[in-house]
Amino acid sequence: GAVVSQHPSRVICKSGTSVKIECRSLDFQATTMFWYRQFPKQSLMLMATSNEGSKATYEQGVEKDKFLINHASLTLSTLTVTSAHPEDSSFYICSASLGGAGNTEAFFGQGTRLTVV
Amino acid sequence: AQSVTQLGSHVSVSEGALVLLRCNYSSSVPPYLFWYVQYPNQGLQLLLKYTTGATLVKGINGFEAEFKKSETSFHLTKPSAHMSDAAEYFCAVSRTGGFKTIFGAGTRLFVKA
Numbered sequence: 001g002a003v004v005s006q007h008p009s010r011v012i013c014k015s016g017t018s019v020k021i022e023c024r025s026l027d028f029q030a031t032t033m034f035w036y037r038q039f040p041k042q043s044l045m046l047m048a049t050s051n052e053g054s055k056a057t058y059e060q061g062v063e064k065d066k067f068l069i070n071h072a073s074l075t076l077s078t079l080t081v082t083s084a085h086p087e088d089s090s091f092y093i094c095s096a097s098l099g100g101a102g103n104t105e106a107f108f109g110q111g112t113r114l115t116v117v
Numbered sequence: 118a119q120s121v122t123q124l125g126s127h128v129s130v131s132e133g134a135l136v137l138l139r140c141n142y143s144s145s146v147p148p149y150l151f152w153y154v155q156y157p158n159q160g161l162q163l164l165l166k167y168t169t170g171a172t173l174v175k176g177i178n179g180f181e182a183e184f185k186k187s188e189t190s191f192h193l194t195k196p197s198a199h200m201s202d203a204a205e206y207f208c209a210v211s212r213t214g215g216f217k218t219i220f221g222a223g224t225r226l227f228v229k230a
Contacts, residue, residue: 106211
């Protein structure tokens, strides 16, 4: 149980275009989803927290208009990188949680490698 | 606020030797602590976690970690390294499952034949 699926696993796009990454909780309802970014040989940096049906909370320094997050249902959150540029190339990972104090961990997707050319 | 410090960005051990990866945390509330492993170009795999109760936690692949509140540490160990253990390891802290997870900088483990 507790499987989180990301799609696509890899994407290459042209500079100036937008790319959408999906994060799905396959066997549970995720009240909260998190989006992380990982640069090569670096750690995971939290970008934003999204709660179903409400606006995402972005971490300091993350451009809201650049990285659009939608959490329209309890099983799906999307991250759209708008007007992508080569510096947006990175590994993006989502995680999903049941929420609530009784839950002990968030479950991670397998990541999406974005390359902007 | 919560934070994690991993001591040593690179650790090298011989096959069969003890693996020790160090992690110290800072948290204003009782923490949930995790160790994840990441192989190249892959996502994260949970090795083990501490939430409450027994402070010595056993995980997958022979790894274990001990929560020491007095030292604010959660070091990861494995008695005998295997070549397949070579990977990036991340220590992480959270408050609850519904709260954000904060990661350390990571430690790259090299295993020599």
